[in-house]
Amino acid sequence: MARDPLFHASGTGAGARGSPRTGGHTAVVGDTVDWDGLRRRMSGTLLRPGDAGFDNARKLFNPLNDDRVPAAVAQCASVADVREAVLAAARRVPVAARSGGHSYVGYSAPPGGLTLDLRRLSAVRVRPDGAATVGAGATLENVYTALGQANRCLPGGSCFTVGIAGVALGGGIGVLQRKFGLTCDHLVSAEVVTADGRTLTASATREPDLFWALRGGGGGNFGAVTEFTFATDPAPALTVFALGFPASAGNVTKVLTGWQPWITAAPRALWANLNMAGGTTPSCRVAGCFVGPSSACNTLLNDLVARAGVLPTQRRVEDRGYFKAMRFFSGSPDRQSFVASSRVLATPTTGPAAVVALLTGRPGMALILDALGGAVADVGVQQTAFPHRKAFATAQIYASATTASEAAVTRSVGQVVAGLADLGIKDGYVNYIDPALPDWGTAYYGPNLDRLRRVAYAYDPDRVFDFPQAVTRA
Template identity: 55%
Template structure:
């Protein structure tokens, strides 16, 4: 018997006992006082009315874009994102939106019918959260207009991808610090912070954000900036995609597109400990114009490594800086690049790729010998350590929602795999992530979101978590935008 049924039964039993020995006339208590029979209080029953089922045909008629349902042409292709390991996730509908009003209609339907909803821009969510299981996927890929304005700002639709952003900016002689993979969406990148190869010189992508248009859980379009909706604007700069609404458009400030010099250095087998130790000492002495990373490649025996980077300046200046790295490479390539070609140098493949990944944020240099031991016997697993500092650290951790302003570097643990090897890869990645905890504590980069990350809310948001919780509760009290690693709302 549940608690409600028990209380009801107990209440009725008590009433029956009282009234069995009493009547409304001529009844007295043992002390001789007359009694009055009181009527039973009305019994109340809570009736939970289920939400109405989503009316997909009504939504189809309301939007200017396209609605796809299971079994319809292109549905199975449209739901796929970058990582094929997420192909098992299946939405119940995909709305290819073309206008902010289309997005409003989608959010209104999801809120009314309690259907999970998630936006998709580039589709690089590491955990596949842009494919809401049994929910409505809001595909923003058609909302991709990019307009560079006379004042040097750029208006970018939330569906734009980095390859198009860089191309249009280069035509206008402008630069926006952003990521490297060409098919990454500007929306997810910005909302999680936006680490890239120009971060040390020009800051994170979110640091260049001037304003954003957001469809909130009540299906209103809200303009968020430093002067309007300041709390929401703060949260959008590093608070993670999918937590506060669906952004339909961004306005960024730009800088003049710089000439760049890129470089790659490879090192002989067995030198990883020496190279990592030297690189950590060296990068901390270089100016913010230089960004660099070191990739430690796991091996069946000892790991190997390579160092790459990007410099805002000439090859001659860069060569002078590289001389300070006190290890000798087995090969070195240094090339001058125009801005667009420099971005393409780091682009990598745009093809779909199966992988498992996680991250940590390094507060300072780590023991290189321990890293070598951790990466030994792990063929196929890469540890990518990207230098931070410079302009990233110019802001305080609380100035935006991105909390890792004072980190020395980010560390991404990445392993290519297929479906058959995914469980093993998840274990391997988790072991390296947990080994790094000795140096990092509970930290991580939300744009490398990991479903198995311990204490993930603290790892991704640090001391900014309580404020983010309050903002999430304020703008989405009914958790329309809930997903497994959505910001947990505070109890207060």
């Protein structure tokens, strides 16, 4: 999450590093790219190893991915730059787009390949009708700032340094989803550079199969999106809140037991997550956002406390405008080293004590449940590529790590994930991508996998946009 474990991550493609130094480096076909020619044709900048600025340009958010070194970084200043870069590198070296650089396993920095750095394509324009055109390199902070100034809102993730592209292409869970739906539900059209260098506009009426796939099919599978157009809503008055509970395994179990029916019964104006922190003595917090005044929110929070039977030791409830509410969830912008994974709860867990037991004795570990429901479930499972419409919640498993501790932390995350699987919690969210997830194609896409494969082959038959967990490899 850039990365405050009080709240929830909103990465561009994330997950546990299945084992140290893994994540599946894509094999280089053969570097016969005319880099000098590409540099001359670009209006932006092409950086190669040894060039000033290359080392900073290639690095992603998670320092554990610093060993992934591309052959070049194309800092694209225009759609024409993207097209030239794709055509120059296609079928010669791996190609991947980078927006915010939050891919947990570093897929946007293909070793020996070409990173399409889209961060210069970050303009956000809000039209009088409320529609917003957003460059694919824009961060959530860019988007929320521009929309806040126009008194509009778009549901999205929490981390301000995450790119809008990864969020939207994977579905886009966030703090307003129960009221307004996923980010991808607001997508009107997308401009895409395909593997053969064409620039297409995908919408409900133009390239409809591609448009369907871009709403939840995951980043990096179908081409390089350069611009989005989103429908937005009037910015509402919001209440943000955070409740901290006294630490103990018993208290965390009680809060989880009470939180599940509470959020299930809550009005869709309310979103909340439950962050359970591991250690010798586990602890937990509930944080969230309510579309409405704090007076109404406090009544709902009192109900949570009554259901849990545990009095909070900390309680923070504040009325905020849209941008300041999003800032409340934003966390630190600094690079952070971590190992993470995800699962999806189809229904509330019937074993709260067993879930809490997975965290006991694991300091630095967090298990974060983010509530789905509400407007997310209003859309059919196969109406977009995002399949988890009827699920109860997503689960993040997140642990701080260093290069020295990565192997041990990865094993610990894997043990928690395996424990959740034993409890019947098996599916995953593609934006928290995990190379160790069994049958990951089905886990991420469910009944939409076959159609996604067909779309990927139709628009990229030569697998130019290939990586270890590309749809075509599922």
